[in-house]
Amino acid sequence: GKAYTHSEFVKYFEKDAERNWKYSGQRAQKEAKEKEDREQATKARREAFDMAEKLKAADKAHSGSLAGAAAAHGRAAAADGPVVRTAVPVSAEDREELQRRLEECRMLEEKRRAEEEVARKAREDAARKAQKEAEQRNREEAARQAKRDAERAVRAELAVKEHEEVRRRKREEADKEIVLEVRHAGLGGHSVTLQARRGWSMLEVRRATARAVGRPEVLEFGRLLRCCADGSYKSLRDVDRLTCLLPDEGVVLMNARLDEILERSQVQDEDYHKAEARRVQPGSGGASPASAKTAKAAKGKTEGDAERPDTVEVTVRSIHTSRVQSLQVKVAATIGDVKEALANALGRPEVLNVKLLRRNNDSAGYTSLLDDEVCGSTR
Secondary structure, X not given: OOOOOHHHHHHHHHHHHHHHHHHHHHHHHHHHHHHHHHHHHHHHHHHHHHHHHHHHHHHHHHHHHHHHHHHHHHHHHHXXXXXXXXXXXXXXXXXXXXXXXXHHHHHHHHHHHHHHHHHHHHHHHHHHHHHHHHHHHHHHHHHHHHHHHHHHHHHHHHXXXXXXXXXXXXXXXXXXXXXXXXXXXXXXXXXXXXXXXXOOEHHHHHHXXXXXXXXXXXXXXXXXXXXXXXXXXXXXXXXXXXXXXXXXXXXEEEOOOOOOOOOHHHOOHHHHHHHHHOOOOOOOOOOOHHHHHHHHHHHOOOHHHHOOOOEEEEEEEOOOOOOEEEEEEEOOOEHHHHHHHHHHXXXXXXXXXXXXXXXXXXXXXXXXXXXXXXXXXXX
């Protein structure tokens, strides 16, 4: 379970190789000594065997001589002749040498058996020691694993408690009441103040705003934005929460009016539900509400009214991509109204921060248009 660095890892294997080399050298010396002892014992047994054969042959010869002498003595006695004695060649040195050899063989055999017994006991002791060490390692590993499991269980319990605490704080934060200001993106400066909760979504903010001013079109066309530090705007989705805003930060509404309607008594709850059901999500490819209304109004005009149109078509072209977008705006519309209609048609609120330019008559450059400037003859 221990983690080694590269240097420790190399040092460990060098020590292990040195230990194996020493052990192999000792084992080779031991095997050579055992082989030498076996050869000496074999040589001694062979010499003892040769000596025993020689002694046996000598004894056999001696027995034959004695038998011959006894027969001759018997025959001489029977014939009343002289007794003839034959000398037996018995060598005491040979007997002593044989006894000495036999004693050496016995001592070598006893020594070999003693060494084998010592080696057997050493192997048994090493096996018992290795078994005890393995059992000790298993117990230590089991203890470490139990400790790791206990620490993991404690960390899991702490994580669960921390998660529950975070959820509890989020619920408390969501239930906290705040004052939210919703202001219009245009130049009118209309705004409305709502008593909201931190856990509200932007859809709930639009619902509360629509009911506060009595305008269902806030639910159908309205879009909420967040004002960034550099003055640009960031679109907010319906699923975004008020918790993503900074304390005391408000939101901006575009594509719908914020001034309070006078005939609020005529607006029913069903109107709000229908307006929310008719909503076209930005970027869905649906036609913009403003262009749909102007197209319907243009179809309903008579030929006499066409001579005096109250709307004009404005074409906006991108300098970089050369993409063209046609808009229907009122004759008295300002450049700010054109920007708002363009943002509504494209579903991109960041268009409110762009600059609209007009090509000069000499085609030598462009002139910037102000937001409060009336379109007039600009097309």
